[in-house]
Amino acid sequence: MSRALDQLIAALQRLPGVGVKSASRMAYHLLQHDPQGARHLADALVQAVDQVRHCQRCHTFTQDEICDTCADPARDDGLLCVVETPADQAALERTGVYRGRYFVLMGKLSPLSGVGPSDIGLEKLLHRLQGDAGAVVREVVLATSFTAEGEATAHVIAQLLKSRGVKVTRLARGVPVGSELEYVDLGTIAHAYADRR
Amino acid sequence: MSRALDQLIAALQRLPGVGVKSASRMAYHLLQHDPQGARHLADALVQAVDQVRHCQRCHTFTQDEICDTCADPARDDGLLCVVETPADQAALERTGVYRGRYFVLMGKLSPLSGVGPSDIGLEKLLHRLQGDAGAVVREVVLATSFTAEGEATAHVIAQLLKSRGVKVTRLARGVPVGSELEYVDLGTIAHAYADRR
Ligand SMILES: [Zn+2]
Ligand SMILES: [Zn+2]
Numbered sequence: 533m534s535r536a537l538d539q540l541i542a543a544l545q546r547l548p549g550v551g552v553k554s555a556s557r558m559a560y561h562l563l564q565h566d567p568q569g570a571r572h573l574a575d576a577l578v579q580a581v582d583q584v585r586h587c588q589r590c591h592t593f594t595q596d597e598i599c600d601t602c603a604d605p606a607r608d609d610g611l612l613c614v615v616e617t618p619a620d621q622a623a624l625e626r627t628g629v630y631r632g633r634y635f636v637l638m639g640k641l642s643p644l645s646g647v648g649p650s651d652i653g654l655e656k657l658l659h660r661l662q663g664d665a666g667a668v669v670r671e672v673v674l675a676t677s678f679t680a681e682g683e684a685t686a687h688v689i690a691q692l693l694k695s696r697g698v699k700v701t702r703l704a705r706g707v708p709v710g711s712e713l714e715y716v717d718l719g720t721i722a723h724a725y726a727d728r729r
Numbered sequence: 730m731s732r733a734l735d736q737l738i739a740a741l742q743r744l745p746g747v748g749v750k751s752a753s754r755m756a757y758h759l760l761q762h763d764p765q766g767a768r769h770l771a772d773a774l775v776q777a778v779d780q781v782r783h784c785q786r787c788h789t790f791t792q793d794e795i796c797d798t799c800a801d802p803a804r805d806d807g808l809l810c811v812v813e814t815p816a817d818q819a820a821l822e823r824t825g826v827y828r829g830r831y832f833v834l835m836g837k838l839s840p841l842s843g844v845g846p847s848d849i850g851l852e853k854l855l856h857r858l859q860g861d862a863g864a865v866v867r868e869v870v871l872a873t874s875f876t877a878e879g880e881a882t883a884h885v886i887a888q889l890l891k892s893r894g895v896k897v898t899r900l901a902r903g904v905p906v907g908s909e910l911e912y913v914d915l916g917t918i919a920h921a922y923a924d925r926r
Contacts, residue, residue, distance in 0.1 A: 534792045536773070536780040543773035546766035548758045554746060556816050559777065561745045563790060564835055567778045569743035574774040576733070576740035577759070577767045583733040584760055593760060595731045619753055638761055714750070 537563070589660065591653045592618050592636040601634060608632045610670040614657070614689060616640050616677055619714040624675060627722040632673070635660065640676060641685040652685070654692065661698055673728055674702045677712045701728040734760070786857065788850045789815050789833040798831060805829045807867040811854070811886060813837050813874055821872060829870075832857065837873060838882040849882070851889065858895055871899045 537559060544555035562570040586592065587599035594600070601607065601621075611632025615621045621634050637652040649655075661669055672693055676682040690700045704727030707716055734756060741752035759767040783789070784796035791797070798804070798818075808829025812818045818831050834849040846852075858866055869890055873879040887897045903921040904913050 534777075534781050534790050534796075536777040536792060537790050540773040540777040543766070543770040546759075546763060546770060547755045549751065549754070553816075557746070558744045560790075560814060560816070560835075562743075562774070563777060563781055566743060569740070570774045570778045573740040573743060574771040576737040577771040577774075580731075580733040580737040580756065580760060581764045581767045584731050593731050593734050593757075595733060599731075617757060619750075619757070638757075 586638070587636075590634045590636050591638055591656060592621065592634065606631070609668045611673065612661075612669050612671070613673040613675050614686075615675045615713070616682065616685070617714070620675065620677070620712075623714050623716065623718075623721060624725070627718050627725065629722045629725045630673075637676070637685070640681045641688060642681050649688065654689065657689070658692065658696070661693065661696065669698065671699045671701055673725075674700060675713065678703075678705070678707050678709050679712065682712075703728050783835075784833075787831045787833055788835055788853060789818065789831065803828075806865045808870065809858075809866050809868070810870040810872050811883075812872045813879065813882070817872065817874075827870075834873070834882070837878045838885060839878050846885065851886065854886070855889065855893070858890070858893065866895065868896045868898060871897060875900075875902060 540559045540562075541552065541555045544550055544558050545552060547555075550558070562573075583595050584593050585595070587594045587602055588597050589602040590599060592599055592601075596603075608631055611630070612635055613621075613624065613630060613632055614635045614637065615624065616637050616639065618636060621636055624630055635653075635657050639647055639652045641647060641649065641652060661672070672689075674686040674689060676686045676689075686702055690702070693700045703721075703724040706720055706724040706727055707713065708720070713721065737756045737759075738749065738752045741747055741755050742749060744752075747755070759770075780792050781790050782792070784791045784799055785794050786799040787796060789796050789798075793800075805828055808827070809832055810818075810821065810827060810829055811832045811834065812821065813834050813836065815833060818833055821827055832850075832854050836844055836849045838844060838846065838849060858869075869886075871883040871886060873883045873886075883899055887899070890897045901924055902917065903924060904910065904917060910918065
């Protein structure tokens with residue numbers, strides 16, 4: 533029907549969870565009702581890809597060398613919480629019970645999908661715990677998802693850290709098994725934090 | 730966490746069916762795993778908005794004055810099929826049973842959403858049937874959706890055209906091919922009975 537339209541529909545299908553039908557609906561909507569939104573999205577995509585990088589300390593997305601959370605002087609350097617994604621970190625932050633630092637894996641171990649230890653920054657995590665900053669870390673709290681892959685990831689990290697004499701805890705199983713942290717209610721997350729083992 | 734990332738998440742929510750959670754997942758995915766896909770999508774959005782316009786004859790999306798279907802000399806000018814969207818047109822094309830022309834409403838009447846006759850190009854449709862080209866149209870086939878809004882749209886168009894002496898038909902309602910009667914809704918069965926041939 534139109535090369536540019538076909539190409540837009542194809543490009544939209546690179547978004548996770550978007551098949552050819554949703555991509556078509558999105559393209560028709562933008563062209564018919566929101567060309568300004570389409571231009572705005574194009575700008576936002578380029579800006580984000582150009583400007584967003586990983587925090588040198590915790591690995592999350594930021595536009596600076598060090599993210600706001602890592603730069604915050606009011607946080608407890610003795611606590612380090614390991615999460616899978618920025619969304620998981622945001623969920624934990626919203627509970628208000630945790631005031632330590634974070635390490636964001638930006639993924640989880642998944643042998644079947646070819647995601648290994650180097651893909652989730654485990655060397656960076658070890659390096660951090662071994663350097664000067666690492667000397668003050670009293671406890672690493674593992675807050676990966678309670679899915680098979682999240683548990684396996686927590687297990688691997690726990691083994692690595694315990695063999696280096698670091699105290700490791702895990703969020704309590706108050707979090708419903710099989711769910712992803714991002715979608716869990718705040719009270720459950722708060723209790724799970726209090727009952728961490 | 731990052732202005733550019735927040736703005737990308739906001740911009741993605743202008744896509745139909747995308748809320749804040751899916752938008753976040755999409756943004757994280759693009760930044761973490763597919764920055765090339767993000768740039769590609771940005772280009773495709775700008776290209777489509779710049780290049781895609783409406784066919785002067787049938788109203789669908791095209792990059793030319795007249796779309797390929799309208800320009801095809803092998804099609805029957807005596808048949809004009811009215812559909813809601815390019816996706817509906819594509820579905821009918823895939824059946825291979827129809828070789829006439831199209832008029833694409835690019836929407837349907839929806840008083841509650843403020844979509845009136847001028848928003849779905851009805852003047853353009855009437856104009857087309859009154860001009861030189863219109864002289865040869867033997868039959869207009871209404872192929873709008875069998876939803877309340879699609880039926881209302883078909884009804885309004887049928888009234889307009891019949892008052893001008895144009896022969897108007899509607900796709901038959903009935904039991905979908907391949908389905909067992911037991912699982913078909915009663916309204917469909919009732920219509921299939923009434924329209925039996
Ligand atoms: Zn950081
Ligand atoms: Zn056309």
